[in-house]
Amino acid sequence: MTNPAITANGLRKSYGDKVVLDGVDLTVGEGTVFALLGPNGAGKTTAVKILSTLVTADAGQVTVAGHDLGRAPQKVRSAIGVTGQFSAVDGLITGEENMLLMADLHHLPKAEGRRVAADLLARFDLVDAAKKPASTYSGGMKRRLDIAMTLVGNPRIIFLDEPTTGLDPRSRHNMWQIIRALVADGVTVFLTTQYLEEADELADRIAVLNGGRIVAEGTADQLKRQIPGGHVRLRFTDPDAYRTAAGTLAESVRDDEALTLQIANDGTQRALRRLLDRLDTAGIEADELTVHTPDLDDVFFALTATATEAAATTEAAATTEAAAAATVPAQPKEAVR
CATH class of the missing domain: 3.40.50.300 (P-loop containing nucleotide triphosphate hydrolases)
Known part of the structure; x- marks a missing residue:
């Protein structure tokens, strides 16, 4: 300072x-x-x-x-x-x-x-x-x-x-x-x-x-x-791809109606790389990937x-x-x- x-x-x-x-x-x-x-x-x-x-x-x-x-x-x-x-x-x-x-x-x-x-x-x-x-x-x-x-x-x-x-x-x-x-x-x-x-x-x-x-x-x-709650949101348009991803990412929070999965992630470069490598290895391709990290509101x-x-x-x-x-x-x- x-x-x-x-x-x-x-x-x-x-x-x-x-x-x-x-x-x-x-x-x-x-x-x-x-x-x-x-x-x-x-x-x-x-x-x-x-x-x-x-x-x-x-x-x-x-x-x-x-x-x-x-x-x-x-x-x-x-x-x-x-x-x-x-x-x-x-x-x-x-x-x-x-x-x-x-x-x-x-x-x-x-x-x-x-x-x-x-x-x-x-x-x-x-x-x-x-x-x-x-x-x-x-x-x-x-x-x-x-x-x-x-x-x-x-x-x-x-x-x-x-x-x-x-x-x-x-x-x-x-x-x-x-x-x-x-x-x-x-x-x-x-x-x-x-x-x-x-x-x-x-x-x-x-x-x-x-x-x-x-x-x-x-x-x-x-x-x-300091605040938990960061996550990555995956959105799919193909129901079959969504179900495959949900089976692979068993720890994710599912929204079967919106075809989205939410995975806890702090948004750091290292954490995102690990997740992307995991998706590539499993052959999972989401139509949309968004990252949410806690903001000052949180x-x-x-x-x-x-x-x-x-x-x-x-x-x-x-x-x-x-x-x-x-x-x-x-x-x-x-x-x-």
Whole structure:
């Protein structure tokens, strides 16, 4: 792994008798995308709120951008940007005015603020809409503006809490391109998402949060290999060929109506070669061969099967407290965006 941009050890948070985070350990490498997955109410947003200084943990040690979160929260704020689940865009003013407002909050000189705003509006393809009220923007445009505002302070670590929720497929793919470009520039992205395809596409490492604990962590491929269920499916159109194959492959699962056989297989090159050699030796020729390996959907369902409605209630309480904390004025220079 690269040098850590974020480390968390023994992170704990409770609301009353409801435990949201119960000893969470995380390490996020610099210049990577780290995805935190979990069912609704698992504590993803609470983790982001704590790591971005908006909520105080009950216990645990956190280092962000080389700064101890407990001892130097202002230094942490100066190094990070946060784009929450809900847009922080002010719909009553234009996109350009939103950008210039952020430049003022970061105490940029007027000329530099205008230059930074213009560069980011161009980068996020918002020049044509810059003079229009942000309330007229589409969901995808507002999300792009939201992230552009986050980048005004040139943060090297960005927290994106479900950045594509509610976006159409095209806007979601555009957002993926933006995230990839940020990482290519050396930015570290801490991502929470409900879209497993998104984590599969973007994340260098993935952690699954359930019941207040990290229940699995690794690359997408490593997580997929933890889950059984891979198989090869053979389909036949000739009933006689199907019956011959079924007799030879006695361990297969039969579907006599569809004329298909399902054979357990992990999908690796070696396992597939053994199966193909066995078919060739027996003179079996299927009309169709498909390989199914567990995907992140399988991983997610297997690892979060014990999620309860109580977790959702706990996370709702956490969000309420975090919103209250976010209303406390901060020093403009270290405004968390």
